[in-house]
Amino acid sequence: xxxxxxRKKGKKWYYRFYIEDxxxxxxxxxxxxxxxxxxxxxxxxKAMEDYEAKRFVGKAENxxxxxxxxxxxxxxxxxxxxxxxxxxxYTAAVKKIRKYPIGSRRLKTVTADHLQAFxxxxxxxxxxxxxxxxxPMSKGYMLQFSAVLQGAFRFAVFPKRLxxxxxxxxxxLRGRKEEADIFCGEEAGAVSRPTITxxxxxxxxxxxxxxxxxxxxxxxxxxxxxxxxxxxxxxxWQDVNLDEQYLTVCRSMRYNGTRHKTxxxxxxxxxxxxxxxxxxxxxxxxxxxxEQHKNRFQYGELYHLNYxxxxxxxxxxxxxxxxxxxxxxxxxxxxxxxxxxxxxxxMFESAGxxxxxxxxxxxxxxxxxxxxxxxxxxxxxxxxxxxGAKPTDVQELLGHSDVNTTMSIYAHATREAKRTSARLLxxxxxxx
Numbered sequence: 001x002x003x004x005x006x007r008k009k010g011k012k013w014y015y016r017f018y019i020e021d022x023x024x025x026x027x028x029x030x031x032x033x034x035x036x037x038x039x040x041x042x043x044x045x046k047a048m049e050d051y052e053a054k055r056f057v058g059k060a061e062n063x064x065x066x067x068x069x070x071x072x073x074x075x076x077x078x079x080x081x082x083x084x085x086x087x088x089x090y091t092a093a094v095k096k097i098r099k100y101p102i103g104s105r106r107l108k109t110v111t112a113d114h115l116q117a118f119x120x121x122x123x124x125x126x127x128x129x130x131x132x133x134x135x136p137m138s139k140g141y142m143l144q145f146s147a148v149l150q151g152a153f154r155f156a157v158f159p160k161r162l163x164x165x166x167x168x169x170x171x172x173l174r175g176r177k178e179e180a181d182i183f184c185g186e187e188a189g190a191v192s193r194p195t196i197t198x199x200x201x202x203x204x205x206x207x208x209x210x211x212x213x214x215x216x217x218x219x220x221x222x223x224x225x226x227x228x229x230x231x232x233x234x235x236x237w238q239d240v241n242l243d244e245q246y247l248t249v250c251r252s253m254r255y256n257g258t259r260h261k262t263x264x265x266x267x268x269x270x271x272x273x274x275x276x277x278x279x280x281x282x283x284x285x286x287x288x289x290x291e292q293h294k295n296r297f298q299y300g301e302l303y304h305l306n307y308x309x310x311x312x313x314x315x316x317x318x319x320x321x322x323x324x325x326x327x328x329x330x331x332x333x334x335x336x337x338x339x340x341x342x343x344x345x346x347m348f349e350s351a352g353x354x355x356x357x358x359x360x361x362x363x364x365x366x367x368x369x370x371x372x373x374x375x376x377x378x379x380x381x382x383x384x385x386x387x388g389a390k391p392t393d394v395q396e397l398l399g400h401s402d403v404n405t406t407m408s409i410y411a412h413a414t415r416e417a418k419r420t421s422a423r424l425l426x427x428x429x430x431x432x
Contacts, residue, residue, distance in 0.1 A: 003017060003018050004016060004017030004018070004044045004047075004048055005017075005044075006033065006037060006040050006041055006044055008037070011035055012032060012033065012034065012035055013033040013034060013035065013036070013037050013039075013040035014030055014031065014032055014033055014040070015030070015031055015033050015040050015041070015043055015044035015047065016028055016029060016030035016031070016044075017029065017044065017047065017048050017051070019051055031043075031047065047164065050164040050165050051164065062106060062108070063106070063107050063162065064103065064104050064105060064106055064107060065097075065102055065103055065104070065105050065106075065107055065110060066097070066098040066103035066104060067107075068107050068152060068155075068156050068160075068162060069094045069097060069098065069103070069148075069152050070094070071155075071160065072094075072151065072152040072155045072156070073090075073091055073094060074314075075155075075160075076151070076152075076155045077090055077091070077151070078313070078314045078316055079314050079315055079316070083265065083266055083270060084256070084263065084265045084266075084316065084317075084318060085252070085254065085265055085266070085268070087316070088254070088256050088257070088258060089144060090144070090147070090148050090151075091258045092257065092258070093141075093144050093145050093148045094148060094152075096145075097145070097148070097149075100118065100121075100128075101129060102114060102115070102118045107156065107162055107163060108162075108163060110163075110167060111167055112167040112168070112169075112170035112171055114167075115149060115167055115168055115171045116170075116171045116172070119142070119145065119146065119149075119171060119173060119174075120174060121134070122134075122136075122137050122141075122142060122145060123136060123137060123142050123173065123174060124136055125137075142173055143173070146171075146173055149168050149171075150166075150168050153166045153167060153168040154166055154168075194370060194375050194378060195375060195378045195379040195382045196368070196371065196375055196376075196379050200367050200368060200371075201223055201376075201379070203365050203366075203367060203368065204219060204361055204365060204368060204371070205219060205220065207361055207364060207365050208357070208361070212344075213357055214341070214342070214343045214344065214349045214353075215349065215353070215354045215357035215358070217284070217288050217340070217341050217349075218232045218233060218341045218349060218354045218373075219354075219358075219373070219376065220281065220284050221235070221281065221284075221285075221340075221341070222373065222376035222377060222380070223376045223379065223380065224277055224278055224280060224281040224284075224380070225247060225275045225277055225281065225380065225397075226275070226376070226377045226380035226381055226384075226397060226398055227247075227249060227275070227377070228252065228267075228268070228374070228377060229351045229354055229355060229373045229374070230252035230253050230254050230267075230351045231249050231251075231252050231267055232341060232351075232354075233252075233253040233339075233341050233348070233349060233350060233351045233354065234251040234252045234253040234264050234339075235247065235249075235339065235340040235341065236337055236338050236339055236340060237289065237338045237339075237340055238338065239340075240285060240340060242282060242285060242286060242289075245276060245277050245278070245279075245281075245282050246274050246275060246276045246277065247274070247275045247277060248272065248273075248274055249267060249272065249273050249274075249275055249399065250266075250267065250272040251264050251265065251266065251267065252264065252265060252266065252267050252268070253321065253348075253350065253351050254351060255350065255351065255352050256318070259318065261318070261320045261321075262320070262321045262348075262350055263318055263319055263320055263321060264308055264319045264321055264337075265318075265319060267399060268399065269399070271399050273396065273397070273399045275397050276397075285340070288340070292342065292346075295344050295345070295346065296346065299326075299344075299345055299346065300326070301325065301326040301327045302325055302326065302327070302345065303325070303326050303345060303346040304323045304324060304325050304326070304342075304343075304345050304346035304347040305323070305324055305325075305326060305330070305336055305346060306321065306322070306323050306336065306337040306338075306339050306342070306346070306347070306348045307321070307322050307323075307324065307330055307334040307335060307336055307337060308320060308321050308322070308334070308335055308337055309322070309331070309333050309334045309335070310333070321337070321348060322334070323346070323347040323348055341354075354373060355372075355373055358371060358372055358373045359372070377398070381394060381398060384397070
């Protein structure tokens with residue numbers, strides 16, 4: 001066990017103890033305590049316990065939390081086995097953390113209380129230092145921020161040895177408490193996710209058809225398959241089986257804000273799934289394919305072709321997407337992509353562009369004031385469950401990790417199914 005002691009210098013107490021240096025010699029390290037002897041003695045005991053558990057003390061480097069997070073991204077996050085989408089999301093979270101006071105705090109001064117206060121602020125919302133109001137963050141975002149801080153502070157302890165213990169191990173995510181209404185109506189308690197009616201869908205597609213907007217096809221595909229916006233934009237014609245009417249969903253298109261590139265990557269949870277589709281969508285896709293052949297003939301050499309190329313950085317592969325007119329020779333290593341969702345000139349339709357069109361539509365189309373693209377996925381699921389589809393089948397079509405996710409999010413859509421099930425008891429009683 002390391003030997004230690006405390007001593008007073010001026011108004012402040014200091015603690016010191018012996019450790020082994022890299023050559024095995026006993027050397028004394030001294031650290032500043034507080035003006036209280038008992039508090040400094042407690043700090044000494046904690047420091048010696050940390051040293052005995054890890055056999056090292058933190059380096060005296062005077063870096064900030066933000067600088068430590070940058071180190072974590074470059075040395076631990078990017079070389080990890082996490083998907084490119086997760087790396088991109090965590091990098092965005094780090095960028096946001098750096099904007100708050102916790103980002104500029106010196107790493108060696110950070111306590112569990114500081115981190116708990118920061119996560120509570122993010123969870124519950126409040127007033128920023130500049131006077132602006134920060135709204136409460138969703139549970140999904142909070143889990144993301146917590147994962148970033150947990151991973152980064154573990155990295156700071158080992159292998160970087162910047163601090164001797166991980167203060168995040170004492171921090172807990174504390175979500176907003178839901179108040180129960182004991183005088184609720186019949187639908188209270190149901191989890192509600194916004195959907196649109198078929199009439200609203202026709203209004204939206206009518207608006208897009210009138211303007212000949214290329215976002216029309218992505219909207220139609222999502223309405224009849226429940227695909228996410230990136231999955232729709234990443235579809236190729238090789239993924240579409242028009243004879244047997246099913247799609248193979250194996251990639252997603254996204255814009256990487258860190259690298260400033262449009263990329264294709266794996267789907268959420270890297271899961272490949274098959275989604276069957278109806279006759280209505282089959283006709284839409286056949287018409288779209290024929291239209292693209294016609295446009296390719298009309299535009300000639302000005303028609304764009306889409307490609308992807310693989311770029312490797314820190315043992316990580318990025319699949320960058322590019323459009324080039326037929327007059328340009330594709331660089332070496334570029335592979336052609338026959339994307340389903342393209343503009344009249346053949347250029348790919350990005351997820352960002354489709355999302356922007358949807359935001360504009362909700363300002364222009366009456367009844368769609370709260371519309372966003374992901375509502376098409378909610379609507380698809382609601383229509384299936386309300387129509388009597390098995391929850392496990394819907395789970396597979398959506399690519400959820402388990403059926404509980406499907407049912408917990410879309411439980412409101414099974415109201416009629418539950419009512420029908422309850423009335424089966426009438427038949428039991430009647431047949432008794």
